[in-house]
């Protein structure tokens with residue numbers, strides 16, 4: 001079979017990343033060299049799960065913690081009027097996509113879905129220095145204890161003001 005860049009999808013993976021096996025979050029992806037903002041980190045094919053199959057089987061397994069929300073668009077055509085309905089199922093991300101951990105404090109990787117070609121592309125959302133972990137956001141509802149919780153908000157306990165009062 002003749003395959004060239006025109007007939008296939010270009011799959012890009014940044015060369016300056018490594019998988020570290022023993023982090024407080026389990027395995028994680030780290031930068032082994034400086035990665036400029038905008039760099040494509042990985043392009044990952046996804047496996048879209050059937051909604052029922054997901055509910056009956058996958059949600060009861062470890063795989064559930066590795067799936068992403070995935071919209072499915074169905075178009076019906078009653079009496080020539082097209083109606084698009086968007087439902088949501090889950091998808092397993094192949095490649096490195098399932099190895100990115102969550103940070104509430106400092107995400108440096110963004111991602112975009114391509115629902116036509118069934119791909120997710122990850123990119124550096126800011127400059128990333130060598131040694132930094134590459135983190136995405138899983139959203140607000142986590143199913144685990146966050147090893148990297150948000151920085152505590154300054155409750156204003158008055159200590160700053162006290163330090164400014166001069167004793168006579």
Ligand SMILES: C[S@@+](CC[C@H](N)C(=O)[O-])C[C@H]1O[C@@H](n2cnc3c(N)ncnc32)[C@H](O)[C@@H]1O
Nearest residue numbers: 025026027065066098099100101102146147148
């Ligand atoms: C998609 S996997 C990421 C790869 C995973 N660390 C591994 O070793 O397979 C998601 C799982 O990673 C762990 N994880 C991700 N972000 C975390 C965080 N901020 N704190 C603690 N655990 C985290 C949780 O166990 C979560 O269920």
